[in-house]
Amino acid sequence: MDHEKVNILLVDDQPAKLLAYEVILKDLDENLVIASSGREALEVLLKTEIAVILVDVCMPELDGFELAAMIREHPRFQKTAMIFISAIQVSDIDRLRGYEMGAVDYVPVPVVPEVLRAKIKVFAELYRKTRELERLNRELEDRVRARTAELENSTAKLRESEQRRSMAIAAGKMGSWDWDWISGDWMWDEGQYRIFGVSPDSFAVNPANVQALLHPDDVEQLRKAIAEFNKGTRAYETEFRIIRPDGEVRWCVGTAAATVDDSSRVVRVSGVTVDITERKRAEERQNLLAREVDHRAKNALALAQSIVRLTRADEVKAYVNAVEGRINALARVHTILSLSSWQGAELSRLIDEELAPYSLGGQIVLAGPEVQLLPTTAQTLALALHELFTNSAKYGALSTRSGRLAIRWQVENQLLTLSWEESGGPLVMTPKSRGFGTRSLLASVESQLGGQAQFDWRAEGLLCRLEVPLTRKTSAASPSGKFEDASSAELQRASG
Known part of the structure; x- marks a missing residue:
C-alpha cells in the first residue's frame, strides 16, 4: 500500500488483548505502538505523533475515561481520535461520558476484526488527509507570505528610490x-x-x-x-x-x-x-592617500628590515628581545602618527609611550614645551629614545630603584635640544666600544635628521645630549622612494 504510515497507539493492561489487536490491525500496514498502562500511554504521546488511540476502558490505576480526560487537557492532543474498547455492557450514560472525554467511537467485546479494522482505517486515513491538508495550507501560507513580502519589498524599494531621487534633486546634485x-x-x-x-x-x-x-x-x-x-x-x-x-x-x-x-x-x-564632482575629488584624494600609504609602508618595512638584519646578539633569546623591542618602538610611533593622520607627533607623547614600562614611583622627571615633530623625525627619534631607555633599563639608572632619570628639552630657532641625565644608578664606566644601539642612535640622529648626539659617560650616570633640526627635509620624506637605500646604508655604517 503506497502511503505514509501513521502511528496507532494500542492501550490495554492485558498482553493477550494487545496481541489480539496487533493481529487484527496488521493488515492495515500502519505503525502499531503498544502501551500496557495509562501512564505508559502518556509517555508515548509526549514522544510520538499518534493518529489514532485504541484504549481499554477498564484498566487499573488509570482507566480509559481518566486517560482520555488527561489527553484532552493537552492542546497538542485535543483533536486526536480515541476509540474506547469495553468488555462490559455500557449504558447510554457511559457512552455519553466517553464522548465527553473525547472518544470518537465505542467498540464492544468481543471485537469483530473487520469492524475494528474499518473504524481504525477511517480515522487513520482522516489523520493522513488532515496532515496533508495542513501541509498544503502551510505551503500556501508560505507562498502568500513570500509573495506579500516580495511585493512589500518592491514597494519599499520603489518608495526608497523615489525618496532618493527627490532628495538628490532637492540637493541640487x-x-x-x-x-x-x-x-x-x-x-x-x-x-x-x-x-x-x-x-x-x-x-x-x-x-x-x-x-x-x-x-x-x-x-x-x-x-x-x-x-x-x-x-x-x-x-x-x-x-x-x-x-x-x-x-x-x-x-x-x-x-x-x-x-x-x-x-x-x-x-x-x-x-x-x-x-559627481565631489565623488571625483574624493577618488583623487583616495588615490593620493593610497600612494602615500604605499610610500610610508615601504619606509616602515625598510626600517624593520634594517633592524632585523643589523641587530647583533650572543644568543637567540637576546636577539629576539632586541628585535621585538625595536619593532614595537616603531609600531608605537606608527600608531601615534596614524591617529594624527600622519600630520606629526608630540614629543611628549613619544616619550610617554617609551617610558610606560619603566615609570616607577617618580624615578623619571620630564620637562619641556609642547613640540610637534614631523612624521619622519618622530619615527627616527622614537627609535633613538627606545635605545636610550633599553640601555638604561639594562645597565643604567632604570636598572635599580635608587636610580633617577631626568629628560628635558627645549626649542630655539627650530632646533630641538634634548638632554638625558641619569643619576643614582650603578657606577658607570666609559665603554671600550660602542654597541649597535649606540651606533644606530648616532647614525639615525646625525645622518638621517642632520643633528648631533653627544654622550658623557660620567661615573654617577650617563649624560646624553641630542640636537635635532625640526625643519630639515630628510630622505625619508622624499616621495622618490630613496629612503630604503639611505636608511639601510646609514644603519649598515653604524653596525660596521
Missing part, C-alpha cells in the same frame, strides 16, 4: 531633461539648470548653447551619443565635464534613453544628469 528628436525642442528641469550653473530666465536650451558649456575635451562624447542613437542604440551613459559660466569645472555622469515609434525611429531622448 541631479537634473533631468527631455529632447524631442524630431522638432529639436529641449526641456530641462530646475536641477539641470542648477548643475550647469545657468538660469532658465536667461539661458536658451539648444544644442549650440549646451555644447558651449561642455569641456572642449568632452564635446566628442555628445557627438558619439547622437551617432549611437542614430545607429539603433536605445540607452547610453557617459561621464563628462562642464564649464560653468563662472569658470568652475564640474564632473557629471549622464544617462539617456531613447523612445522609438512603430518603425523603430527615434522620436524622443530623455535622460538624467548627476553632478
